[in-house]
Each structure stands twice: as structure tokens, then as C-alpha cells.
Amino acid sequence: MPIITLTTDFGEKDHFVGAIKGAIYSESEDLKIVDITHHINPFNIQEAAYVLQNAYKSFPKGSIHIIGVDAELNPENKHIAVKLNEHYFIGADNGIITLLSSEFNPEKIVEINIHDRVESVFPVLDVFVKVAAHIARGGTLEVIGKLTTSLKPIKQLMPIVSADETQISGNVIYIDNYGNIVTNISKKLFNSIRQNRKFELSARNHKFNTIYDKYSDLVNFDLDDNKRDYDGKKLAIFNSQNNIEIAIYRSNLNTVGGASSLLGLDYRDTVSIKFIEG
Structure with a gap:
């Protein structure tokens, strides 16, 4: 089974991280979970991208990276799953993955469309975990989303x-x-x-x-x-x-x-x- 990593701005005081890990193990007790960090400053996508960009390459190819930063679903913040540099990334299309893709072009991008099948007010727990478990079992991205070629343009700080x-x-x-x-x-x-x-x-x-x-x-x-x-x-x-x-x-x-x-x-x-x- 591949590794699933977690990068969030949830901190460690509340129940969020524990609940996510419990949901992952409920999908399969054989999965391995690694915390990259839960101390991203709230909604700071530039910081999340910097930390994740410098951590994910140390993991084996095929690892799955859940990004829980600015993840609430809305018309301007859709959910995506991306295969990039032989890794999988699951998060919101808020610019984080755009920053990650500055070095490598995405191999495949899908807009996640399982929300009508998963009742959720906490998408990292209810949606991203389902997507990660699907990928971990060998499932294809097309099953959980529709193919797209675009990522949200990043308007964050650039030199x-x-x-x-x-x-x-x-x-x-x-x-x-x-x-x-x-x-x-x-x-x-x-x-x-x-x-x-x-x-x-x-x-x-x-x-x-x-x-x-x-x-x-x-x-x-x-x-x-x-x-x-x-x-x-x-x-x-x-x-x-x-x-x-x-x-x-x-x-x-x-x-x-x-x-x-x-x-x-x-x-x-x-x-x-x-x-x-x-």
C-alpha cells in the first residue's frame, strides 16, 4: 500500500487530524500515514506549497499527498486530484498545486465530482480521504473526477x-x-x-x-x-x-x-x- 501524507493548517489541539487518520484507517488498516506538518499558518497557500514542495520528493513514487489548507468547496475553490512527478496530490484548486507544478508539468488533473455521493461539511475528512483510499487501492483518477487541463492561476508573491x-x-x-x-x-x-x-x-x-x-x-x-x-x-x-x-x-x-x-x-x-x- 502507498504512503498517504498530510499537510494542513489544523494544528494539533483539535480533533481534526485524529479524525482524518481514523477515517483513513477505516478505509484500510494497511495504509501508512505520515504527517508532513499541521502547523501551516491558516490559509497560507504559499507556505503550504513551500513546505510540501521541499518534502514530497523524499517520499517513494506513487505516494499520495492530502493538502488540508483553504480546502472548503465553493465556486472559486474546486477540489482536484493531480498526478505530478509520479506523486498524487489531493486538495483545493487554490494555487498550491499551481506552485508545486512550477518544476514539473502535471501528468493528469481531474476535478473531483464525488460530492453528490459523499455528504460532507469537512471535505478533507469526507472527500479527500475517499479519493486517497481509491488511489491507494489502484483506482484511476477518471473514476473520481472529470479530466481537465487547467489549474487556477496563482496570484501569490513572485519575485x-x-x-x-x-x-x-x-x-x-x-x-x-x-x-x-x-x-x-x-x-x-x-x-x-x-x-x-x-x-x-x-x-x-x-x-x-x-x-x-x-x-x-x-x-x-x-x-x-x-x-x-x-x-x-x-x-x-x-x-x-x-x-x-x-x-x-x-x-x-x-x-x-x-x-x-x-x-x-x-x-x-x-x-x-x-x-x-x-
């Missing part, structure tokens, strides 16, 4: 390059557990526009002219340990997902704080890069 290619304007799209700020500016975009020019990265009144490949590149290990004093220093890096990230070295939200709190940065805040000739 903008100036016409003369002297500046990239991006935004904060994610704040991780350490308080580090992840931007939507990729290493690929940065390198393609930079063309070996010097640059200045700005976030509020904070400036950076170096982007490291890992956190410890900040440290001069030739110095004696008691002379380094790098803890709490700010830096910019290309993170493991190759997005530009602003961080505090060895940050701890419970003591010194993180980049978000110490630098006054939050979701959607602007981060810009100016390229300098000569």
Missing part, C-alpha cells in the same frame, strides 16, 4: 526583475522553526541576473553583500574558539532548497531570538537585491 535587470524584488514566504526568513528569490534566478556583478541585498534597514552556501561559512575557523564570537550574527545564505534565506547564526527563539524577531521581518515583507556595475 520581480526590473526591466534593466539591475534589481530583483522578492518577498518573505516562510519563517522556519529557528526564526530564519526564507525568501522567494532562488539561487538560479539570482545567478542568472547577477552576471558576476557586485550586489547589495536589503531587508528593511539591514544590508548584506555576501550570500553564503551554509551557515558555518560565516565562521573563521582559523581563530581560536574563544575569539570567534559569531553567535547572534546576521547572515544571508542559499538554504537547502536553494532559496535566499536571512538568518541569525545559532539563533534560538527562546533566548536570543531569530531573524524574524530581531530584524523585524515578517511574511510578505519585501527583500530586494540591487546589482552594481564595476
Whole structure:
């Protein structure tokens, strides 16, 4: 049996996650369930897409990913099941899967049409679980929906390059557990526009002219340990997902704080890069 993953904004206080898992096991006790996260900020589709995009590829081909973020059915938020990069995704057509498909074209998309057969006020529990179980049993997408080729256009934050290619304007799209700020500016975009020019990265009144490949590149290990004093220093890096990230070295939200709190940065805040000739 394939793995079913759960990515939601439900948190863990309420009954929702437990009920979903119970419903999955009621379909088949042989199914395997993996929680990716239940702590997406409410209705934050950009954050959900970022987390899922960087997690799903670690799962075996054929895995089924249920997305419980902004999932209420309405005329502008239809339910879809998508086969993408040999994985299955079940969720609302709200932009999350559009963001996921920026790397791979969907192999198949269906608009789910079993709602008349399933009474539901909680679609993740009543509809998405049924669809996931159907796929897990080897069922085809055409049985639970009508084929379509379109996904809802995404109007979320995307980096903008100036016409003369002297500046990239991006935004904060994610704040991780350490308080580090992840931007939507990729290493690929940065390198393609930079063309070996010097640059200045700005976030509020904070400036950076170096982007490291890992956190410890900040440290001069030739110095004696008691002379380094790098803890709490700010830096910019290309993170493991190759997005530009602003961080505090060895940050701890419970003591010194993180980049978000110490630098006054939050979701959607602007981060810009100016390229300098000569």
C-alpha cells in the first residue's frame, strides 16, 4: 500500500487530524500515514506549497499527498486530484498545486465530482480521504473526477526583475522553526541576473553583500574558539532548497531570538537585491 501524507493548517489541539487518520484507517488498516506538518499558518497557500514542495520528493513514487489548507468547496475553490512527478496530490484548486507544478508539468488533473455521493461539511475528512483510499487501492483518477487541463492561476508573491535587470524584488514566504526568513528569490534566478556583478541585498534597514552556501561559512575557523564570537550574527545564505534565506547564526527563539524577531521581518515583507556595475 502507498504512503498517504498530510499537510494542513489544523494544528494539533483539535480533533481534526485524529479524525482524518481514523477515517483513513477505516478505509484500510494497511495504509501508512505520515504527517508532513499541521502547523501551516491558516490559509497560507504559499507556505503550504513551500513546505510540501521541499518534502514530497523524499517520499517513494506513487505516494499520495492530502493538502488540508483553504480546502472548503465553493465556486472559486474546486477540489482536484493531480498526478505530478509520479506523486498524487489531493486538495483545493487554490494555487498550491499551481506552485508545486512550477518544476514539473502535471501528468493528469481531474476535478473531483464525488460530492453528490459523499455528504460532507469537512471535505478533507469526507472527500479527500475517499479519493486517497481509491488511489491507494489502484483506482484511476477518471473514476473520481472529470479530466481537465487547467489549474487556477496563482496570484501569490513572485519575485520581480526590473526591466534593466539591475534589481530583483522578492518577498518573505516562510519563517522556519529557528526564526530564519526564507525568501522567494532562488539561487538560479539570482545567478542568472547577477552576471558576476557586485550586489547589495536589503531587508528593511539591514544590508548584506555576501550570500553564503551554509551557515558555518560565516565562521573563521582559523581563530581560536574563544575569539570567534559569531553567535547572534546576521547572515544571508542559499538554504537547502536553494532559496535566499536571512538568518541569525545559532539563533534560538527562546533566548536570543531569530531573524524574524530581531530584524523585524515578517511574511510578505519585501527583500530586494540591487546589482552594481564595476
